[in-house]
Amino acid sequence: MSRIEPSMSPDTAFFWEGVAQGRLLVQRCGGCDALRHPPRPMCPACNSLAWDPYETTGRGQVYSFVMPRHPRYPGFDDPHIAVLVELEEGLRLVSNLGEVEPEDVTIGMPVEVFYATFEGGIVLPQFRPAAPT
Amino acid sequence: MTAWLKDRAAIVGIGQTEFSKASGRTELQLACEAVKAALDDAGLRPSDVDGLVTFTMDTSDEIEVARNLGIPHLSMFSRIPYGGGAAAGTVLHAAMAVATGVADVVVCYRAFNERSGFRFGDTGSVLGGGLPLWLSWYAPYGLLTPASWVALHARRYMHTYGVTNEHFGAIAVVDRHHAATNPDAWFYQRPITLADHQASRWIVEPVLRLLDCCQESDGGAALVITTADRARDLAHRPALITAAAQGAGGDGEMMTSYYRDDLTGLPEMGVVAQQLWKASGLRPSHITTAFLYDHFTPFVLMQLEELGFCGRGEAKDFATVENLSIGGVLPINTNGGLLGEAYLHGMNGITESVRQIRGTACNQVPDVEHILVTAGTGVPTSGLILSPSA
Numbered sequence: 001m002s003r004i005e006p007s008m009s010p011d012t013a014f015f016w017e018g019v020a021q022g023r024l025l026v027q028r029c030g031g032c033d034a035l036r037h038p039p040r041p042m043c044p045a046c047n048s049l050a051w052d053p054y055e056t057t058g059r060g061q062v063y064s065f066v067m068p069r070h071p072r073y074p075g076f077d078d079p080h081i082a083v084l085v086e087l088e089e090g091l092r093l094v095s096n097l098g099e100v101e102p103e104d105v106t107i108g109m110p111v112e113v114f115y116a117t118f119e120g121g122i123v124l125p126q127f128r129p130a131a132p133t
Numbered sequence: 134m135t136a137w138l139k140d141r142a143a144i145v146g147i148g149q150t151e152f153s154k155a156s157g158r159t160e161l162q163l164a165c166e167a168v169k170a171a172l173d174d175a176g177l178r179p180s181d182v183d184g185l186v187t188f189t190m191d192t193s194d195e196i197e198v199a200r201n202l203g204i205p206h207l208s209m210f211s212r213i214p215y216g217g218g219a220a221a222g223t224v225l226h227a228a229m230a231v232a233t234g235v236a237d238v239v240v241c242y243r244a245f246n247e248r249s250g251f252r253f254g255d256t257g258s259v260l261g262g263g264l265p266l267w268l269s270w271y272a273p274y275g276l277l278t279p280a281s282w283v284a285l286h287a288r289r290y291m292h293t294y295g296v297t298n299e300h301f302g303a304i305a306v307v308d309r310h311h312a313a314t315n316p317d318a319w320f321y322q323r324p325i326t327l328a329d330h331q332a333s334r335w336i337v338e339p340v341l342r343l344l345d346c347c348q349e350s351d352g353g354a355a356l357v358i359t360t361a362d363r364a365r366d367l368a369h370r371p372a373l374i375t376a377a378a379q380g381a382g383g384d385g386e387m388m389t390s391y392y393r394d395d396l397t398g399l400p401e402m403g404v405v406a407q408q409l410w411k412a413s414g415l416r417p418s419h420i421t422t423a424f425l426y427d428h429f430t431p432f433v434l435m436q437l438e439e440l441g442f443c444g445r446g447e448a449k450d451f452a453t454v455e456n457l458s459i460g461g462v463l464p465i466n467t468n469g470g471l472l473g474e475a476y477l478h479g480m481n482g483i484t485e486s487v488r489q490i491r492g493t494a495c496n497q498v499p500d501v502e503h504i505l506v507t508a509g510t511g512v513p514t515s516g517l518i519l520s521p522s523a
Contacts, residue, residue, distance in 0.1 A: 004264060004277075005263075005264070005273070006264060006269035006270075006272075007266050007268075007269045008266075008269070009266055037392070038267075038392075044384070063289065063396075064285050064286070064288045064289040064292070064391075064396065065285075065288065066281065066284045066285050066337050066339075066340055067338040067339075068275050068276065068277075068278070068280075068281045068284075068336075068337050069334070069335045069337065069338055070334065070335070070336045070337075070343075071254075071278070073275060073277065076275045080275055082274050082275050082276050082281065082285060084285055084289075084391050091392075092391055092392055093270070094270055094271055094274055094276060094285070094389075095274055096274050096275065102338075107288075107289075107292045122273070124273050124274070
């Protein structure tokens, strides 16, 4: 299974380094402790440039999901589920849902992160159904 | 925006090429043809032009267009970003330029071979050269096309308000019905029914079927803008620019604004709408007909709500074939829109609005007083209100 390799910048590399270690990291502002994702240099709340990586629980719920059917891409099951997850920390991120059939997915369903390694050693965070907390 | 610009500038010329799937010529040639056609329509010469405005995505350089047309000098040129969100923005910049005296005559143009050349969402080119940074949050998960980005947003809207894909079908039926009687439209004489819409294949399940997605087109379109005073001496009834606005919302991305408090609206269009109503002094009930950007049908429903034609969550009941067809409360996309006429990045909605003001549209709406035009949705965008008289 192949996937398109993500690009990185000095602002975003920590996220992918975390993924490679099995950790789902977001930025925590050094000025006001606000969390943010996707990564960017400045905190929109206090304009601080200071931040450090913050490890999320990797748990959340399905906020939205779709099944892209056309065009088909190599490396993806048909159908595959693209999901927008809302993490317990209140942040959202896009990923895939695995280990579940599309007809069993509902918005609001609890999910948890896992990590999948694809062709060429590309590691991506993926989500699967979780027991309610 | 203040009301200062109100009715000070006008669209006095429109030009377009044929709309096709394979133009057989360069994008630069299409741009030149459209600009020349618009100047001829206005009864102006290339030597009258001193300003050019286009999209940042356009491949035809201003100085090349000027060199081909024989425009002797340019004193003003600007480009508008964010894809189809630029369409009405070009007119705003042109209107500002002529109303302030920075330029006398400004031409706005957009030309591309979006079907036979580079196609948006063409993964081949994306895969070849490394992902853009922003796309790295989406492409590895299979969200590689505008359709997929829009669908993930629209799904949340559907969930919140009980909207189904069948509700979106009304937009496709209206557009194709209008296109069927427009000889310029790619889908001339090819109307569809709701059953056709529901039978078309999924592009992104369960949000977008094939007939929810606009076509891809080759072609060019251009608009000539000058002051309202000068417009009175020209060939056609001017389309006065009653209001023009651009808008970006907070915490947004180009097409993947998934991080805002809720995903049931189009905040960019809200910013535009607020300015248009304030600057014009008009309300939705004053709009005779509208061109609502229709690259994907769900965002037409969301626009109706952002613009105030109905309340939040009410578009699924408001957006009926009857209401949005000629004779209805708000006829939309009388040329067939991007779904039915052509995907000219929204510029063909502006040319159609000018024809409606002149009374020369194929599907003419009677007694036009004010027309609303919107540009690309889900991206930072723009909008216009045009009127036949102040």
